[in-house]
Each structure stands twice: as C-alpha cells, then as structure tokens.
Amino acid sequence: MESKTKLRIVAIASLFSLILTSCSTVPVTGRRQINLMSDTEVVKMTKAAFEQMKAAQKISHDPRMNDWMLNVSERISQQVFWDMPLAEWEFVVFEVPGQINAFAMPGGKVGIFSGLFDLVKTQDELASVIAHEIAHVTARHTHERMSQAGIMKMGSNVTNITTGGLGGMVYGAGMSGKQEAWDRAKEAEADRIGMMYMAQAGYDPNAAIAVMEKMSAMDVGGPSSQPLNSTHPSSQERLDALHSYLHEAMEVYEKAKEMQF
Numbered sequence: 090m091e092s093k094t095k096l097r098i099v100a101i102a103s104l105f106s107l108i109l110t111s112c113s114t115v116p117v118t119g120r121r122q123i124n125l126m127s128d129t130e131v132v133k134m135t136k137a138a139f140e141q142m143k144a145a146q147k148i149s150h151d152p153r154m155n156d157w158m159l160n161v162s163e164r165i166s167q168q169v170f171w172d173m174p175l176a177e178w179e180f181v182v183f184e185v186p187g188q189i190n191a192f193a194m195p196g197g198k199v200g201i202f203s204g205l206f207d208l209v210k211t212q213d214e215l216a217s218v219i220a221h222e223i224a225h226v227t228a229r230h231t232h233e234r235m236s237q238a239g240i241m242k243m244g245s246n247v248t249n250i251t252t253g254g255l256g257g258m259v260y261g262a263g264m265s266g267k268q269e270a271w272d273r274a275k276e277a278e279a280d281r282i283g284m285m286y287m288a289q290a291g292y293d294p295n296a297a298i299a300v301m302e303k304m305s306a307m308d309v310g311g312p313s314s315q316p317l318n319s320t321h322p323s324s325q326e327r328l329d330a331l332h333s334y335l336h337e338a339m340e341v342y343e344k345a346k347e348m349q350f
C-alpha cells in the first residue's frame with residue numbers, strides 16, 4: 090500500500106516536471122502551451138529536411154527575387170532574434186513556378202517558392218508572408234504539432250513538397266485528411282505575431298491585409314489548388330482580425346521607421 094502510494098507520487102512528480110520543463114509561452118500573445126519535443130530534436134530533423142530539399146529542388150538565382158529575399162530576411166531575422174536566439178538563419182528561393190507558398194522551420198531555415206512572387210508585388214508584401222511563417226515557428230506551432238503527433242516523418246515528406254504543399258510538411262508532418270486543416274486559432278496567432286514582426290522590421294503592416302485580400306480573391310470560384318489556401322484558409326474572419334491588429338502594428342511601424350532614419 091505504502092509503496093504503491095510512493096510510486097504514484099513519483100509518477101505524478103515526474104509527469105509534472107515533464108510538463109513544467111516543456112511548457113512555454115508564445116511571444117506577443119502570451120499563450121501558454123505544452124511541448125514534449127525538445128528543440129534539439131526538432132531542429133535536427135528540420136535541418137536535415139531542408140538540406141534534402143536543397144538537394145532535390147532547383148534553387149532560383151533570379152536577381153530581383155533574391156534581392157527582395159535578402160532585404161526581408163535581414164530585417165525580419167533581426168527583429169526575431171530574441172524569440173529565436175539560436176537560429177542559424179538560411180533563406181532560399183526555390184524555383185517552383187506556380188507554387189504560391191513559403192515556409193519557415195524551427196532552427197531558422199526559410200524557403201520561398203518562386204511562385205509566391207506572382208502574389209507578392211512589394212517587399213512589404215513579401216515581408217508579411219515571411220513574418221507570418223516565422224511566427225508559426227516562434228509561437229512553436231511546429232513543436233506543438235509534432236508533440237501531438239508523437240512521431241516525425243518530416244524527412245520522408247520532403248518529396249511531397251511540390252505536390253502536397255508546405256503547410257503539410259512544416260506543420261502537419263505525417264498527418265492526413267482532417268488533421269491537415271490547420272487550426273484557425275493558430276493562424277490567427279501567426280497573423281497577429283507576424284504583423285508585429287513586420288512592423289518592427291519597418292515594413293508597412295497594411296501589406297499583410299493586401300496579401301490576405303489577394304488570397305481571398307483567389308478563393309473565388311471554388312476550392313483552389315493552391316497549397317497556401319488549403320493550409321491557410323483565407324476568410325473574412327482572418328481579414329477582420331488583421332484589421333483589428335492594424336492600429337497597434339501601425340504605431341510600432343511608425344516608430345520603427347523613425348529609428349531607421
């Protein structure tokens with residue numbers, strides 16, 4: 090009897106310490122969350138996946154795309170520094186026409202598909218997409234999803250990138266069907282954090298709204314084949330939410346602009 094109780098206490102205590110050590114707080118929104126997957130594990134997997142992807146996919150050397158990417162990557166990664174202090178940043182434009190998408194991985198690996206440049210027409214607009222994707226990482230959505238799934242199939246999913254869409258690989262590794270539909274609450278969180286990041290980096294947060302409007306327009310005429318839309322359901326709800334963050338973000342943006350000059 091006594092030893093049973095002891096055992097139970099030990100079990101509860103270790104469960105507790107597991108939860109305590111894996112609990113973290115989302116930047117900007119302050120939401121508490123549980124992550125059972127270690128940073129080292131996650132970064133190791135994502136690094137390998139990114140390397141595989143670079144070997145398998147054609148890398149774009151388009152001067153304009155790469156120029157925009159460099160500017161945006163430098164300014165955004167500076168702002169994200171304290172949320173991802175150990176990141177080994179690497180930004181790559183992959184030559185995949187028609188793929189209107191981008192992704193960010195824990196550890197600081199960011200991929201942009203050349204097709205995204207059909208949608209984004211200014212550096213501010215590009216910044217809004219990149220900031221949103223990085224926000225999914227700093228908000229540890231990737232960790233959460235991996236912890237929930239319990240298993241990681243990221244490496245084997247790399248080949249699906251061009252057909253299946255990045256949302257699936259980055260957030261829902263090895264998951265299927267309904268589970269791939271990305272949680273709306275997490276989208277809202279990434280929208281909000283992303284808008285703050287871009288504003289801090291001196292990019293006009295109105296561009297996030299412009300991009301969302303263009304994505305909404307693409308939805309007209311039935312379900313789109315674009316992965317960006319399938320994993321990031323654009324809706325009036327998201328647009329309304331973005332509008333509600335705009336005032337706060339504009340104040341940050343105005344300050345950031347003053348600092349730049």
Ligand SMILES: [Zn+2]
Nearest residue numbers: 225276279321
């Ligand atoms: Zn998203």
